[in-house]
Amino acid sequence: MQPRNMSMSGVVDLAAVKAAAEAKAKAEQSRAEAARQAAQGGAPAAGGAVPPSALVIDVDEAGFERDVLQLSSEVPVILDFWAEWCQPCKQLSPLLERLVVEANGRLVMAKIDVDANQMLMQQFGIQGIPAVFAVVAGQVLPLFQGVAPEQEIRATLAQLVQVAEERFGIIGIPVDPAAEGGGAVTAEAPAGPHDALLEAAVAALDAGDLAGAVQAYANVLSEDPANTEAKLGLAQAELLARVKDMNPQAVRARAAENPKDPQAQIDAADLDMAGGHVQDAFGRLVDAVRVTAGDDRNAVRVRLLELFEVIGADDPRVTAARTALSRALF
Numbered sequence: 113m114q115p116r117n118m119s120m121s122g123v124v125d126l127a128a129v130k131a132a133a134e135a136k137a138k139a140e141q142s143r144a145e146a147a148r149q150a151a152q153g154g155a156p157a158a159g160g161a162v163p164p165s166a167l168v169i170d171v172d173e174a175g176f177e178r179d180v181l182q183l184s185s186e187v188p189v190i191l192d193f194w195a196e197w198c199q200p201c202k203q204l205s206p207l208l209e210r211l212v213v214e215a216n217g218r219l220v221m222a223k224i225d226v227d228a229n230q231m232l233m234q235q236f237g238i239q240g241i242p243a244v245f246a247v248v249a250g251q252v253l254p255l256f257q258g259v260a261p262e263q264e265i266r267a268t269l270a271q272l273v274q275v276a277e278e279r280f281g282i283i284g285i286p287v288d289p290a291a292e293g294g295g296a297v298t299a300e301a302p303a304g305p306h307d308a309l310l311e312a313a314v315a316a317l318d319a320g321d322l323a324g325a326v327q328a329y330a331n332v333l334s335e336d337p338a339n340t341e342a343k344l345g346l347a348q349a350e351l352l353a354r355v356k357d358m359n360p361q362a363v364r365a366r367a368a369e370n371p372k373d374p375q376a377q378i379d380a381a382d383l384d385m386a387g388g389h390v391q392d393a394f395g396r397l398v399d400a401v402r403v404t405a406g407d408d409r410n411a412v413r414v415r416l417l418e419l420f421e422v423i424g425a426d427d428p429r430v431t432a433a434r435t436a437l438s439r440a441l442f
Contacts, residue, residue, distance in 0.1 A: 171222040184247040191245040197423035199348035218284035240388035325349040347421035374408040394433035
């Protein structure tokens with residue numbers, strides 16, 4: 113989905129719009145408080161210069177008001193809803209982080225793991241990830257869902273900065289690159305035997321080389337069949353390769369018109385999974401198992417097992433889907 117044109121009309125009011133006097137008062141908080149917040153890994157406090165690393169933070173439900181709503185009176189906050197199993201998220205998040213750091217204090221990025229923060233996901237009405245929102249002066253603005261071209265994302269963020277400044281007088285927070293570091297140096301863990309291949313796979317994914325990523329993960333598994341990271345990465349890369357050239361509207365229309373067509377349901381389930389609709393994908397294929405037989409049923413069952421690998425066997429949604437599959441089969 114393409115990034116939206118920036119408009120503050122129709123936004124959801126998450127909190128009262130912060131008054132200019134309140135923003136100025138927050139801006140006078142001590143520089144020491146800013147350093148303390150950054151050191152603890154929370155949202156950058158107003159009033160003092162922060163290191164670039166403090167511009168990208170992890171946020172949960174408990175800290176949302178403090179780390180997002182309050183902070184949004186000082187700087188636009190980009191919300192990145194993601195999950196570990198979401199391969200498109202792994203392409204989009206690093207790009208957003210880079211652009212936020214390049215903005216040099218005019219933006220802050222808050223990363224929200226949807227698996228650990230289901231309530232926030234529901235409150236924002238998120239149907240698929242990655243999903244990106246902005247919060248300005250306590251108000252939330254949907255930006256885009258899915259991976260978009262860098263040029264369009266950059267333009268959207270620039271427009272967001274302009275709206276924040278012109279409408280709310282929000283100009284961001286000061287950044288001090290010299291404030292980076294200063295803590296104890298942590299020794300890097302020794303490289304594993306397959307780290308180079310795994311890094312090559314991730315680099316191939318970032319470059320859009322799905323075939324290269326598949327091959328790199330397969331190379332790891334040929335030597336280490338139990339490698340969890342490679343199994344997960346291979347399943348995700350193969351999924352992205354399958355949906356790459358699909359026409360989503362046509363696929364979904366064919367699935368709706370042919371509920372007993374195994375390939376139609378398999379293709380639609382792949383699209384569901386790639387879009388972050390995990391339970392929809394699993395439910396669709398379990399339903400297809402119920403209405404098919406023989407080779408058709410087996411094809412659906414095999415694809416469902418393959419999709420389990422996309423998010424990992426330990427995910428509770430996989431456990432629930434395995435139970436539903438057993439009931440459908442027996």
